[in-house]
Amino acid sequence: MYDVYLLRPGMFISDMSVRSAGYIIAKEFPDAVVCDPYFMTALRKKPDIIMTAWRHSKKAQDPVILSMYRYVCVPINDQNMHWRGAVLDTKTRTIYWYESLEPEVQMVTRKRGQRLGGAASALSENALEELGLLRQWAQARMEGALWSLEDGQSPRQVDGNSCGIFMLMNFWNRCSSKAVEFGQDDIDMWRYKWMAACYIGKMAV
Template sequence: MKLRGLLRERDVREVVAALKEIQPGLREVGSFLATFQVLGKAVGKAVGKAVGKPLAWRLDTNYVSDNVRYRLPEPTVDRALEQLREKLCGETEEIQLDSDGENVGGADGYVLSIEKIGTYTREQLEDMKWIWNLQRTCRRGLSLCSWLNIEVKSLVEEPVAVGLALNEFLNAWPYKVIPGFGFDIAMADLFCIRGSTWLNDDAMRAFSVFLKSYKNNATVMIPPVKKPSRKNSTQSNVLLQEKQLAEIRAGISTVQYVLVPINLSGVHWGCLVIDGGSKTIQMYDSMNSKKNTKRLKAIALEIVSALPDTYTVLNIEGPLQKDGDSCGVFACLHLWKSVSSDAPTDVSTAGITKLRWMLLYAIWKMKCRW
């Protein structure tokens, strides 16, 4: 299947519909999007000025769209959708616009005019945004594949497994949902495990499914923990909901360890390990920051007060990360070490590359079971 031949001269809406139906592999769709026309690049400075051109939305339910065989520059698309969002929020009925440019209910019939450039439907703008997002996702996926092929293969003892994983990523639709994990996770959610990248929530949750295979632990995920509000400094800042505390109590009554990965303000991973055998709660922050440790301790003390037995809170001071993006990797390592002796111990630069691969490989093997 050759996407360029299949989708040549197609409207942007038809392109998006075809990609969603065909679901081509990462390598093929990435190659196609790299050559899918961006209007400003194709016709030079005059249209390139679309980025700063005045945008005018109007309601015209009778408008018949032209065949748009290109996408506008992403800043123009973003500006247009934001302008429509602001316009609709000022209307009597509040209408939600998806930040990804996906389905926007209640905004039917709106068209955008850009002086000396063209007129576009709201749906065409949304699909342009979807294409920009997909291209960005493909770039992350191809970066993962390059990392596997160049850095990982030469370091690990199982290069054949690396090759198999690499081949699967290259030939899988980036948004393909991976079954069997108990929550929605796509291939693209694993692209962040490559080097020099921050682990996202779904990758952390997926690794916790692997840890569960040791049959001695349960994981409780909590929403990102925000900084305490200064406005409410005189009031008690409750960090955990009763539902989460109930999950922790239920977990510790059936298994020895309850693992709690903690996303601090969306910028840093720490974790707690509740050990029902030793009646301890370990706090671990790979930066050993006083601020992070204070926040982890506040969460740990809330848990202590909710447990039927007396627990002691311990601070684990190492190992420490030496870069700015491996906090999630170190948190996964600590959780792994807590429940099994299988966890690696090398935290050198090469060791962290191997560890990232081990996290990815563990999740990939879990995927292959279903």
């Protein structure tokens, strides 16, 4: 259960952790699906791929057709330094973008000891590229339908390791009819809730 261990306070969550949490989201919301963390990497290399996602089983992957789900959550790992995410709302054809990092904030990652704030311009360039790829992919899958882009208004983090939890909470709130409040002050509480959810298979909000 190393994936669950990495959800604890002070840790930068891994791809395994995101997969486990994505299973919880997909189980809780039948009209939502969470992509594998490697989807964005694969999309950069081969834009015409079929999206793979984790649903109902941590090990089973299903091809996703956008018309099958209302919400398609896309975790994005930027160079193993930072998590941000996007949610494709197939009903409104809107891509919601979630970024928890303030561009001007200087912080040090536990994993590499690099200044995340110093890479703000590069992250912004990556974000623009990712948004463009996602929109191109979605429009191609839905026969050229136009998609709009919208800032999902993520709460901001002030530490250097909670971006993954912020991303998961943003996914949860977009898929849920009853959004929960969260922020840096209570992010450790949500870490423990995600740990418990991955153990018992259900989120307590």
